[in-house]
Amino acid sequence: MINFFLSLWYRYKSWRYEQKCIKYFGAKPETIVLPRENYDALVEKLNQPPDPEQIESLKKILQRKSPWDT
Numbered sequence: 853m854i855n856f857f858l859s860l861w862y863r864y865k866s867w868r869y870e871q872k873c874i875k876y877f878g879a880k881p882e883t884i885v886l887p888r889e890n891y892d893a894l895v896e897k898l899n900q901p902p903d904p905e906q907i908e909s910l911k912k913i914l915q916r917k918s919p920w921d922t
Contacts, residue, residue, distance in 0.1 A: 869881070
């Protein structure tokens with residue numbers, strides 16, 4: 853019986869979140885569905901430390917003046 857009421861509560865919260873997204877952004881939130889293998893590969897990639905070369909190039913980009921500041 854508790855599971856029934858919990859499922860109603862979670863559906864209500866989900867519906868409220870969707871309504872807030874529609875109100876503020878004008879659209880429903882995106883849903884991404886991935887197969888298990890692709891999800892695992894994505895999580896593995898996100899957990900890896902970033903490449904030092906990419907970090908350095910990002911630092912150089914962020915040190916430049918913005919086009920609107922020139």
